Amino acid sequence: MKSLLSVQNAEKYYGNKGNVTKALDGISFDVEAGEFLGIMGASGSGKTTLLNCISTIDQVTTGSINVKGQDITRLKAKAMDHFRQNELGFIFQDFNLLDTLTAYENIALALTIKGEKSHLIHDKTVAVAKYLAIESVLKHYPYQLSGGQKQRVASARAIITDPSLILADEPTGALDSKSARLLLECFESLNKDLNSTILMVTHDAFTASYAQRILFIKDGTLFSEILRGNQSRKAFFQQIIEVMTLLGGDDEHVL
Numbered sequence: 067m068k069s070l071l072s073v074q075n076a077e078k079y080y081g082n083k084g085n086v087t088k089a090l091d092g093i094s095f096d097v098e099a100g101e102f103l104g105i106m107g108a109s110g111s112g113k114t115t116l117l118n119c120i121s122t123i124d125q126v127t128t129g130s131i132n133v134k135g136q137d138i139t140r141l142k143a144k145a146m147d148h149f150r151q152n153e154l155g156f157i158f159q160d161f162n163l164l165d166t167l168t169a170y171e172n173i174a175l176a177l178t179i180k181g182e183k184s185h186l187i188h189d190k191t192v193a194v195a196k197y198l199a200i201e202s203v204l205k206h207y208p209y210q211l212s213g214g215q216k217q218r219v220a221s222a223r224a225i226i227t228d229p230s231l232i233l234a235d236e237p238t239g240a241l242d243s244k245s246a247r248l249l250l251e252c253f254e255s256l257n258k259d260l261n262s263t264i265l266m267v268t269h270d271a272f273t274a275s276y277a278q279r280i281l282f283i284k285d286g287t288l289f290s291e292i293l294r295g296n297q298s299r300k301a302f303f304q305q306i307i308e309v310m311t312l313l314g315g316d317d318e319h320v321l
């Protein structure tokens with residue numbers, strides 16, 4: 067089966083002669099459609115750089131990144147916009163909601179920009195909101211929402227266009243543990259019920275334990291990979307902690 071995402075020998079250098087940082091050092095991996103993949107690693111290991119290169123916010127120095135067979139490192143500006151709009155959904159640590167728009171308007175924005183018919187926008191927005199249990203707050207502005215509600219609005223916004231790939235960067239970073247659990251259960255059902263492909267960067271073992279597979283990155287390269295398989299989430303959590311210990315650090319440093 068062909069991969070949805072294929073990263074091959076990706077290298078990324080920052081800086082210039084005499085002052086070069088190698089943020090990605092020849093990393094390669096594949097993600098199948100319908101996978102829920104976690105990416106972990108110590109601070110500075112290259113997680114955000116990797117996510118930024120996949121999302122075309124940044125560009126690899128060498129190597130290729132294929133999404134649905136298309137090398138996205140070679141896209142021209144217009145094709146890149148199209149790729150971002152149609153293939154990707156973004157979820158950020160700090161929500162990135164527009165403060166002057168209601169939850170409904172935030173969620174519907176991508177469809178509004180696309181020029182979809184308003185009844186279709188309405189039906190889709192309400193359906194997605196119901197799915198994420200935020201239907202009752204659709205008329206609220208971001209300042210009227212809890213952190214957990216904000217992140218579920220942001221998640222609704224990310225999935226409303228049915229993207230091929232959902233990219234989440236520390237999605238639970240600003241949430242209390244109850245809201246984090248609720249959000250991760252939403253991710254789990256998105257992945258199971260709707261077959262959404264999720265790529266989630268996190269430093270948190272609890273958050274990562276909701277993924278099916280985890281890549282551990284060290285110094286811009288792949289250090290280890292573990293699969294949840296049939297084991298319970300708790301057992302997987304323990305396995306994650308063990309790899310984090312091997313990576314060299316405690317909770318505070320390995321992340």
Ligand SMILES: Nc1ncnc2c1ncn2[C@@H]1O[C@H](COP(=O)(O)OP(=O)(O)OP(=O)(O)O)[C@@H](O)[C@H]1O
Nearest residue numbers: 080081087089108109110111112113114115116321
């Ligand atoms: N724009 C930049 N210019 C120069 N160096 C950079 C830039 N962005 C990242 N780096 C460097 O690249 C390396 C990888 O950084 P990156 O932000 O990808 O790590 P990370 O794993 O996401 O870290 P964290 O968990 O702390 O967010 C680090 O050494 C960082 O200092």
